[in-house]
Amino acid sequence: MSALTLEEIRAGLSEMGERAKRASRALAALSADAKNAALIRMAEAVETSAAQITEANRLDLDAARAAGMPAAKIDRLTLTPGRIAAMAEGLRTVAAQHDPVGRVLSRTVRPNGLEITKVSVPFGVIGIIYEARPNVTVDAAGICLKAGNAVLLRGGSDAIRSNLALARILNDTAVASGIPDGAVQLLPWTDHEAVKEMLKLDRYLDLVIPRGGERLIRMVVAEATMPVLKHYKGVCHLFVDAGCDYEQALKIIVNAKCQRPGVCNALETLLIDRRALAEFAPRFAAAMAEKHVELRGDAEFRKAVPSALPATEEDYYAEYLDLILAVRVVDGVEAAVEHINTYGSRHSDGILSRDQAHIDYFWTNVDSSTVYANASTRFTDGGEFGMGAEIGISTDKLHARGPMGADELTTYKYLVRGCGQIRE
């Protein structure tokens, strides 16, 4: 695709990395007010540059249509005036949030008088690798800057012109706000090789966050020389305990499965306690039929609901992202937990129960980032958690788990004040 040789891309990437590192040092020392002022100027710049953004987006759309891109993807790629306004509004929302940098996480004075303060600091330079929607360019840059980080973006090739226009506007505004050139940069090369080269830049990049399908994430994990924070699939479960509020349970299940089936916190497998089956199954099957949800159940469930299709082992690992639901009958909360820890993806899982002992067992033993009692799994989300903007939902255990806001884009350091202490 690119006319440049690999050597030239490498040299270009190295320069970008160096610039990003330099900008990150200045960003780390910036006050909250200065960062917020820059974010607000960026919001204004996005608005006043709407014509320029729309023109770049039109070129992407022309190329996409010529290549026969399906209508749904064309829609995701399109930047309407409303979507441009929403990007600007997102930057203002980020500006209005608390400063994630400089939080005192702990402070101790040791017997020898050393004063040790653990304080949140930016990572430095964060790489974001993402697909399709150009609004991610602005959202990701905004939240990274809020946390004092420079950002090196690698968007999808379909949106390259839109993304380059947006990144240039943000970076120019950063420069106009007194931040050194390089705070927001987007890779101009859409070759697969360019991503691989970017993933070798551990000298400059402190962290990489891939956002996209499982294949993209696996590639990033395999190639990256720096730490990766990732967001794999969400195979989310609800467990219907015997004797729970079945009416409430039905509402929660319908919401978790149907309110937005294509997202990672949607329900994919329902586990039903054997003792709840007779009473619950018919009402549940009716509610699902009304919502046109295809049920795939085990033999026991299909005895109660003969219209259900048979579930295979693969169904229990599946992230359908569609109006399909796997169902399994289990023998109590212990079997439910065993199923979830075996087939789940450690994302979001819940118990619907009135029995506090069962809830406690479920909470302690389910190894997932977010564990619910009597609520929809759809709440696993930075906004719903009160974090404001989010950069994604981590399925990792290292550093951050679950919804990640600007706080999660910081690390910490220890500041130690002495008065001549030496070690004996």
Place this chain on the structure above:
Amino acid sequence: MSALTLEEIRAGLSEMGERAKRASRALAALSADAKNAALIRMAEAVETSAAQITEANRLDLDAARAAGMPAAKIDRLTLTPGRIAAMAEGLRTVAAQHDPVGRVLSRTVRPNGLEITKVSVPFGVIGIIYEARPNVTVDAAGICLKAGNAVLLRGGSDAIRSNLALARILNDTAVASGIPDGAVQLLPWTDHEAVKEMLKLDRYLDLVIPRGGERLIRMVVAEATMPVLKHYKGVCHLFVDAGCDYEQALKIIVNAKCQRPGVCNALETLLIDRRALAEFAPRFAAAMAEKHVELRGDAEFRKAVPSALPATEEDYYAEYLDLILAVRVVDGVEAAVEHINTYGSRHSDGILSRDQAHIDYFWTNVDSSTVYANASTRFTDGGEFGMGAEIGISTDKLHARGPMGADELTTYKYLVRGCGQIRE
């Protein structure tokens, strides 16, 4: 080395991983009292099994002597009665510490009534890859168990018999304490291939911590499919600001360089402000000469101290771990920070100064895990930080930075209590 085929090692590792995972589930649900009781029983078992440990260690020592191992390494490998007692004492110290699991990290009630609690939980299974000293087997297992994790250990081949004996004693005691088999396991294969296979077990291992030289760590980073927490070298700096307390500065420098030169938090490069040179250099050179420290300085320093050898670019990157010190004259705190961020390893760096503005600038801009003012870098240590036992000092930015205790061997999850909330 091993008589087993790679296929057989793979199958064996898979079984170990499965056992570890099962044990980890039980450990995660264990109360603090139950964990501490197990740790104390382990301490007793180490003491009562001293003869058995010593015998296994004698076989390692025989093999090492036959292979011509140098005396210093033989000493490190040797388990004396005192060292065995120290291992047991270490387990008791860990037992006496606060429980790192179940700490409430935050709690919020959302406007819709959802109650979101962020609580610390174990990782699950932690892999530790280390060299030489067999006491690490007990220390690492103890701190992992304290944090509710099962541990898969891979020690050096020199200590294989000692390590196997110790791991068996610890695991047997865990089983006797009601924990499923597999809480403490040590790889019986000393092949290089076995480590590589272990690093593919991301299905079972939640985290790997390599402890050893830079080569070992780089290999682990390159091969691991699971997250790695690492501890690279420590190229630690002190900056002598103009007008600081030179007498105090000298004491701190002597301590940081000479108290234990072979460790990662020892001083490797001294930066001297140009305006401090004339007054400070002669006294500093005399103090270093008295301690037999070889100085390698830049041209400007060598004008002031002609006996110093010339420093090359490599000297500024060097972790000597020896009585050698690189010295450079810099133009103020900004140049000092620039040097540290360029040549340092982000471990521990300090400023010796009376100027609060300089200290603030240094603290804000030095990108290291621990940043000092007027104290020795030698304090970067879990014990000195009041963490009790430590598993190492992270030079990573992801998850944990600097000294890592049992708290840092936990992650978190969100527990969400609802009463039927669904997402609109």
